[in-house]
Amino acid sequence: MAVRGKYLLNQFQKFKLINFINTHPLRHLNKNRTISSFVKTRSHTCGELREDHVGKSVVLCGWLQYKRFDQFILLRDWQGITQVLIPSEKQQELKPLISSLPLESVLQIKGTVEYRPTNQKNKKLPTGDIEVKLTDLQLLNSCRSQLPFQLKKFHEVKESLRMEYRYLDIRTEKMQHNLRLRSKMVMKMREFLCNKNGFVDVETPTLFRRTPGGAQEFIVPTHYPGKFYSLPQSPQQFKQLLMVGGIDRYFQIAKCYRDEGSKPDRQPEFTQVDIEMSFVDMEDVMSLTEQLLAAAWPDMKDKLSPPFPRLSFNKAMTLYGTDKPDVRFGFELKDVSSSLQNSGVHIFNNVFSFPDSSVQAIVVDQAAKYFTKKDLLSLQEFSQVEGSVSTNFCLIKVGEESRHWQSSISKYLQPQVKEHLCKQLSVKPSDLILLVGGQGHQPHLLLGKLRLQCANILESKGVKVRDPDTFQFLWIYNFPLFVPKEEVGKLEAAHHPFTAPLPEDLELLYTHPEKVKGQHYDLVLNGNEIGGGSIRIHSTEEQKFVLEKILKEDCSQLQHLLTALNSGCPPHGGIALGLDRLLAIICQEPSIRDVIAFPKSHDGKDLMSKAPAPISVEDQNYYYIQTKNKLP
Numbered sequence: 001m002a003v004r005g006k007y008l009l010n011q012f013q014k015f016k017l018i019n020f021i022n023t024h025p026l027r028h029l030n031k032n033r034t035i036s037s038f039v040k041t042r043s044h045t046c047g048e049l050r051e052d053h054v055g056k057s058v059v060l061c062g063w064l065q066y067k068r069f070d071q072f073i074l075l076r077d078w079q080g081i082t083q084v085l086i087p088s089e090k091q092q093e094l095k096p097l098i099s100s101l102p103l104e105s106v107l108q109i110k111g112t113v114e115y116r117p118t119n120q121k122n123k124k125l126p127t128g129d130i131e132v133k134l135t136d137l138q139l140l141n142s143c144r145s146q147l148p149f150q151l152k153k154f155h156e157v158k159e160s161l162r163m164e165y166r167y168l169d170i171r172t173e174k175m176q177h178n179l180r181l182r183s184k185m186v187m188k189m190r191e192f193l194c195n196k197n198g199f200v201d202v203e204t205p206t207l208f209r210r211t212p213g214g215a216q217e218f219i220v221p222t223h224y225p226g227k228f229y230s231l232p233q234s235p236q237q238f239k240q241l242l243m244v245g246g247i248d249r250y251f252q253i254a255k256c257y258r259d260e261g262s263k264p265d266r267q268p269e270f271t272q273v274d275i276e277m278s279f280v281d282m283e284d285v286m287s288l289t290e291q292l293l294a295a296a297w298p299d300m301k302d303k304l305s306p307p308f309p310r311l312s313f314n315k316a317m318t319l320y321g322t323d324k325p326d327v328r329f330g331f332e333l334k335d336v337s338s339s340l341q342n343s344g345v346h347i348f349n350n351v352f353s354f355p356d357s358s359v360q361a362i363v364v365d366q367a368a369k370y371f372t373k374k375d376l377l378s379l380q381e382f383s384q385v386e387g388s389v390s391t392n393f394c395l396i397k398v399g400e401e402s403r404h405w406q407s408s409i410s411k412y413l414q415p416q417v418k419e420h421l422c423k424q425l426s427v428k429p430s431d432l433i434l435l436v437g438g439q440g441h442q443p444h445l446l447l448g449k450l451r452l453q454c455a456n457i458l459e460s461k462g463v464k465v466r467d468p469d470t471f472q473f474l475w476i477y478n479f480p481l482f483v484p485k486e487e488v489g490k491l492e493a494a495h496h497p498f499t500a501p502l503p504e505d506l507e508l509l510y511t512h513p514e515k516v517k518g519q520h521y522d523l524v525l526n527g528n529e530i531g532g533g534s535i536r537i538h539s540t541e542e543q544k545f546v547l548e549k550i551l552k553e554d555c556s557q558l559q560h561l562l563t564a565l566n567s568g569c570p571p572h573g574g575i576a577l578g579l580d581r582l583l584a585i586i587c588q589e590p591s592i593r594d595v596i597a598f599p600k601s602h603d604g605k606d607l608m609s610k611a612p613a614p615i616s617v618e619d620q621n622y623y624y625i626q627t628k629n630k631l632p
């Protein structure tokens with residue numbers, strides 16, 4: 001139970017506090033923050049007082065960060081830390097309380113702002129020139145004596161423990177920074193969209209029905225026997241329906257739900273900045289998105305300078321082996337088929353007997369110098385796990401002399417083949433060459449992954465490959481509208497089934513749908529897809545054809561949308577930005593969990609409340625559901 005009371009302080013000796021607190025990193029987020037006039041319980045925040053306040057009576061509230069011989073206490077809130085001096089006449093009386101008071105207890109301090117003695121000023125602390133001489137101390141709530149972890153900077157805490165006690169974790173400087181930055185960015189987005197550009201913020205339902213195609217959805221039982229809601233994977237249909245409704249420019253900070261199992265940087269629920277506009281083309285949506293990001297970009301980062309570069313899907317695959325390339329660094333793919341075809345290099349002999357085959361290469365600068373045997377072996381293993389049965393992989397280690405090559409294919413390499421490769425790849429001493437042969441995009445895909453793997457290994461050895469302070473945005477466009485499904489002969493939507501084909505490919509939709517390109521664009525930041533959108537199909541017939549004839553979906557589930565398209569639907573398009581991922585990149589956090597207040601664990605659980613949790617038999621009966629312990 002919390003101890004409450006009012007205590008007086010007594011006699012103490014002054015001494016210098018060690019400079020253990022660095023400049024508070026949250027200052028840039030709220031420079032002029034003061035306590036609002038409606039608040040009566042405190043006059044200032046703990047990060048606010050300066051020499052100008054000397055002589056003022058103040059009331060501060062916060063958490064007990066630190067105490068020193070019952071003479072000083074450091075009071076903390078999110079904005080900073082203030083040193084409180086317990087005057088000698090109060091020390092005796094307050095000693096029993098202060099010495100027994102656990103850190104993180106919540107206090108209200110009344111006192112007068114004073115200069116610190118010159119030799120006790122702390123230049124590293126924004127409030128370091130002053131201290132508050134205590135006149136009154138209220139214990140608002142004591143903290144239990146043993147918290148599950150300490151709230152200190154650089155104190156490593158297991159993520160599962162942070163999740164279990166998230167309310168404590170949120171008190172840390174890092175989480176305070178990230179959540180406040182998130183709030184600021186969202187505010188600037190609203191300002192840009194709603195106040196400056198006429199967007200309307202509309203909330204759409206989260207109880208909906210199943211959407212054909214796309215991700216696995218969460219279902220919500222109802223008390224109608226055998227009937228379920230689905231949680232929407234995005235407000236896609238609603239935002240299109242809002243266009244039919246004449247909303248014209250829609251925006252929402254929208255919760256989306258996808259039951260995608262455990263993926264390292266995915267959440268079953270996540271947030272999108274969801275946008276839709278009528279009477280626009282791809283250029284309009286891309287340009288609006290660029291301006292939105294530039295307007296919302298944090299002040300402490302270098303300004304963004306749109307327009308962002310663009311790369312077609314094919315070019316991205318050819319150069320980087322992925323549709324979300326990190327273009328902060330090179331190691332670009334090169335087609336070396338012409339050097340290796342009929343070259344007698346045994347592992348690539350078979351490759352060329354298949355149509356649409358090639359050998360692709362990347363050169364990792366200086367890697368032969370840094371990579372150990374173990375690293376090279378790990379690349380071999382990686383290529384086995386990630387490659388397909390028909391891809392062939394090999395490495396060439398270039399010596400300090402660029403003519404010295406060490407590789408399993410060395411003895412098969414004719415001098416002229418080596419020469420040709422050398423020229424094609426501009427090989428330098430100590431480079432590492434990676435070669436992959438295979439069909440279609442397979443060698444590109446594998447090399448794209450190996451390229452990142454090599455960057456990781458180099459960085460683990462202290463070589464700077466990707467600059468964490470650089471934000472490289474990139475648009476990818478000209479995607480195929482459909483991609484082959486695992487089931488042979490079937491197609492699925494590359495983006496979603498509502499994406500319109502490029503106008504010049506419309507005829508192909510009815511003859512060769514696999515060749516159609518879509519009016520679809522993805523936004524990539526430092527190798528992460530942070531957004532995607534498209535111009536939509538606005539004709540009922542075309543939409544019905546795509547759903548029924550190409551994707552073989554049950555159209556009855558989308559009758560409402562088809563009817564709406566036929567009711568005076570304007571041409572429209574939009575985009576959704578993944579807010580969590582965008583913030584994680586800006587905050588340089590490895591996981592989106594670090595920018596979400598109450599995230600799920602990597603396997604989709606809430607470690608704090610232990611959700612998902614069983615429900616009672618009564619509840620099951622109410623919902624007409626029965627649970628099975630095992631799959632049939």
Ligand code: ASP
Pocket residue numbers: 233234235236275496532533534574575576
């Ligand atoms: N609803 C789409 C998605 O979630 C984005 C869009 O097309 O606007 O990926």
